[in-house]
Amino acid sequence: MSAFDQSPGLSETQEFTTIIVFGASGDLARKKTFPSLFQLFRSNLLPRRTRIVGYARTVMTHDQFYSKATSNIKGSSAEITEFMKLCSYISGSYNQNEDFLRLRKAPHKVDYVVGSKISRRLRVYYMALPPSAFLMVSEKIKTNVYDDKVDNHLVIEKPFGFDQETSRELNSHLSVYFKESEIFRTDHYLGKEMVKNIMVLRFANTFYEASWNNKFISNVQLTFREPFGTEGRGGYFDQFGIIRDVMQNHLLQVLSVLAMEPPKSLDAEHIRDRKTEVLKHIPPVVLEETLLGQYTKSTDGTKPGYLDDETVNPNSNTPTFAATVLHINNDRWRGVPFIMKAGKAVESAKVVIRIQFKDESNNLFPKLARNELVIQISPKENIYLKTVVKEPGLSSDIIMTDLDLSYIHRFSDVLIPDAYASLLLDVIGSDHSNFVREDELDEAWRIFTPILKRIDEGNVKPLPYAYGTRGPQGASDFHIKFGGYKPTGLAYDWSQPGTSELEKPMRTKLKSAKKVVKRLKPKLDTLFDCLFCNHEKSVNVSIDRNSKIGTLSCKVCQVNYQTVTNNLSVAIDIYSEWIDACEEAKKQESGNTLAEYERESEQQDSDREDYQRENIQEGSEEERYDYFGEGTDSDNDQRTKRSRLQDSDDDE
Numbered sequence: 001m002s003a004f005d006q007s008p009g010l011s012e013t014q015e016f017t018t019i020i021v022f023g024a025s026g027d028l029a030r031k032k033t034f035p036s037l038f039q040l041f042r043s044n045l046l047p048r049r050t051r052i053v054g055y056a057r058t059v060m061t062h063d064q065f066y067s068k069a070t071s072n073i074k075g076s077s078a079e080i081t082e083f084m085k086l087c088s089y090i091s092g093s094y095n096q097n098e099d100f101l102r103l104r105k106a107p108h109k110v111d112y113v114v115g116s117k118i119s120r121r122l123r124v125y126y127m128a129l130p131p132s133a134f135l136m137v138s139e140k141i142k143t144n145v146y147d148d149k150v151d152n153h154l155v156i157e158k159p160f161g162f163d164q165e166t167s168r169e170l171n172s173h174l175s176v177y178f179k180e181s182e183i184f185r186t187d188h189y190l191g192k193e194m195v196k197n198i199m200v201l202r203f204a205n206t207f208y209e210a211s212w213n214n215k216f217i218s219n220v221q222l223t224f225r226e227p228f229g230t231e232g233r234g235g236y237f238d239q240f241g242i243i244r245d246v247m248q249n250h251l252l253q254v255l256s257v258l259a260m261e262p263p264k265s266l267d268a269e270h271i272r273d274r275k276t277e278v279l280k281h282i283p284p285v286v287l288e289e290t291l292l293g294q295y296t297k298s299t300d301g302t303k304p305g306y307l308d309d310e311t312v313n314p315n316s317n318t319p320t321f322a323a324t325v326l327h328i329n330n331d332r333w334r335g336v337p338f339i340m341k342a343g344k345a346v347e348s349a350k351v352v353i354r355i356q357f358k359d360e361s362n363n364l365f366p367k368l369a370r371n372e373l374v375i376q377i378s379p380k381e382n383i384y385l386k387t388v389v390k391e392p393g394l395s396s397d398i399i400m401t402d403l404d405l406s407y408i409h410r411f412s413d414v415l416i417p418d419a420y421a422s423l424l425l426d427v428i429g430s431d432h433s434n435f436v437r438e439d440e441l442d443e444a445w446r447i448f449t450p451i452l453k454r455i456d457e458g459n460v461k462p463l464p465y466a467y468g469t470r471g472p473q474g475a476s477d478f479h480i481k482f483g484g485y486k487p488t489g490l491a492y493d494w495s496q497p498g499t500s501e502l503e504k505p506m507r508t509k510l511k512s513a514k515k516v517v518k519r520l521k522p523k524l525d526t527l528f529d530c531l532f533c534n535h536e537k538s539v540n541v542s543i544d545r546n547s548k549i550g551t552l553s554c555k556v557c558q559v560n561y562q563t564v565t566n567n568l569s570v571a572i573d574i575y576s577e578w579i580d581a582c583e584e585a586k587k588q589e590s591g592n593t594l595a596e597y598e599r600e601s602e603q604q605d606s607d608r609e610d611y612q613r614e615n616i617q618e619g620s621e622e623e624r625y626d627y628f629g630e631g632t633d634s635d636n637d638q639r640t641k642r643s644r645l646q647d648s649d650d651d652e
């Protein structure tokens with residue numbers, strides 16, 4: 001069942017809808033707006049008699065518009081053709097009344113066809129435009145196109161201002177033309193599946209909500225990582241920086257849903273009241289608890305530094321990485337640091353929430369590690385609860401494992417909608433829950449404006465970090481230093497239920513290498529599992545006591561290894577040394593020094609575990625759907641899986 005199936009039957013409640021996409025020639029329209037409208041169309045969720053009108057200054061023939069609007073749409077050509085029958089394009093300025101009057105005729109033409117039988121009419125004005133055009137276009141819409149006999153919804157995109165002051169100005173100007181109930185401020189993170197899921201997780205599960213406070217939770221981390229730099233968007237980015245681009249909006253929106261009190265009902269205003277309320281308890285973030293970075297060339301010189309971008313000021317101090325701490329001074333959260341980290345051109349793609357619980361207070365088990373609830377927003381949707389269990393078998397040791405809900409396994413046949421499709425559906429259905437209200441936005445700017453002003457003054461120099469690394473010095477243990485995060489410490493077995501036989505041995509290969517040694521020790525065996533081909537007991541160890549040489553070889557993959565022994569050496573020692581040698585080779589391959597490796601092993605257990613999860617699962621969204629799509633050859637699937645697993649091992 002698609003996520004959309006749960007939505008109300010819009011085609012019955014909405015009789016007639018016109019969606020006007022301003023800036024239809026642009027990037028957002030091409031990449032997100034038209035493809036998302038198509039997703040709704042294909043899922044039969046666009047109201048009947050919907051018309052979509054693209055509008056921009058660029059002069060385009062119908063064919064040119066057709067090919068631009070469809071360039072990012074994935075669907076059969078028959079479906080695309082049907083969808084495009086709903087779409088037309090008008091070229092015009094953003095400042096001439098006559099042009100908007102031409103636009104006015106577009107909805108009217110269709111109104112006329114259905115005439116007075118229409119019970120409700122809706123016009124959506126979608127501003128896929130740079131913010132500099134918002135006000136002018138809003139004014140022209142109000143003067144020339146707005147019709148108070150229909151519902152008018154104005155959708156605007158971030159950035160909503162530059163700081164608290166400019167955001168207030170923008171809102172006060174917009175409010176001249178549109179009522180707050182007509183404005184939909186888009187933060188596309190609120191349309192993401194896992195962000196929408198937070199409320200359900202919290203308020204539909206007794207045990208989560210019961211422990212969702214400072215009695216049980218030690219610290220919370222919200223991390224955003226992108227493995228690419230500004231690439232073509234330097235001009236925009238250099239004015240804004242990572243705090244305005246990602247933290248003040250996307251991550252703070254996630255935080256507010258995560259930390260708000262339960263709303264009185266699911267009514268949009270009740271939800272937004274609670275989100276605003278929690279933001280009011282957060283004092284502005286301070287420079288003393290913030291780390292800023294700017295990326296430089298990659299260490300191999302193949303990726304450019306931020307300042308190499310020609311559209312960026314060569315002396316720019318704009319941060320492309322930031323880590324900071326938010327404190328929520330209310331009864332629920334007092335004393336729980338919320339750590340936000342966001343970085344561009346870092347080593348992986350990941351957006352994740354990590355909630356670390358406090359230490360267990362009983363002393364029954366030595367070396368206890370903390371539980372963590374991890375909600376991964378992208379690139380894959382996962383929820384897992386790191387949980388301590390007894391090591392299976394005769395051992396009485398404890399290990400860390402998890403209760404795991406990986407969407408790719410559990411909901412493999414469900415299409416996770418694009419955030420924009422989900423939000424457009426809300427706009428059509430007049431649901432404001434996932435849009436940012438004016439007072440909420442004002443609070444968000446209040447929290448970040450003071451630090452932004454200090455950065456803008458130019459006296460704060462971000463620390464350099466090489467493209468493709470984890471961020472500047474201090475980034476790796478920022479959450480430990482400022483959040484009190486405790487690395488797991490225990491052996492962590494993150495096996496996933498339902499994974500294939502092919503995956504299981506590969507998974508144990510590096511992660512559980514030490515455990516393998518431990519489990520086998522009492523047996524004094526000479527046969528062991530192969531680290532390379534993963535066959536059980538395929539590795540035979542022999543010791544030549546005369547030459548003092550221990551030899552290990554796999555009868556399946558032929559890998560072999562030799563080492564010097566002493567009189568006390570037994571087979572397991574050779575095998576252990578082999579494991580260590582393999583790990584050492586791995587470290588050297590990845591170019592890390594031993595010290596770096598050890599620091600990462602201890603402090604970034606959490607990051608590595610996410611990284612492995614991502615790699616053991618699928619690559620891009622497209623791959624995911626192809627992978628589970630019809631007509632894929634199972635041999636190919638196996639090969640794909642194997643090579644991805646191999647990649648993950650390489651990365652380790």
Ligand SMILES: NC(=O)C1=CN([C@@H]2O[C@H](COP(=O)(O)OP(=O)(O)OC[C@H]3O[C@@H](n4cnc5c(N)ncnc54)[C@H](OP(=O)(O)O)[C@@H]3O)[C@@H](O)[C@H]2O)C=CC1
Nearest residue numbers: 023025026027028056057058128129130131133157158159
């Ligand atoms: N692109 C993306 O992935 C995302 C974009 N956004 C936001 O969406 C909005 C649109 O972004 P995007 O599509 O990338 O922007 P573009 O730069 O592609 O601009 C969109 C269209 O607006 C018109 N335009 C460009 N510059 C100006 C100007 N100075 N004054 C008036 N019109 C102009 C152009 O159309 P024409 O000349 O034909 O009129 C252009 O095709 C922005 O607010 C952006 O921050 C948000 C999230 C992601």
Ligand SMILES: O=C1O[C@H](COP(=O)(O)O)[C@@H](O)[C@H](O)[C@H]1O
Nearest residue numbers: 158188226245246250351378419
């Ligand atoms: O709004 C923005 O978000 C994207 C990240 O969005 P995602 O859906 O890919 O996670 C970011 O790349 C961009 O800089 C920012 O403006």
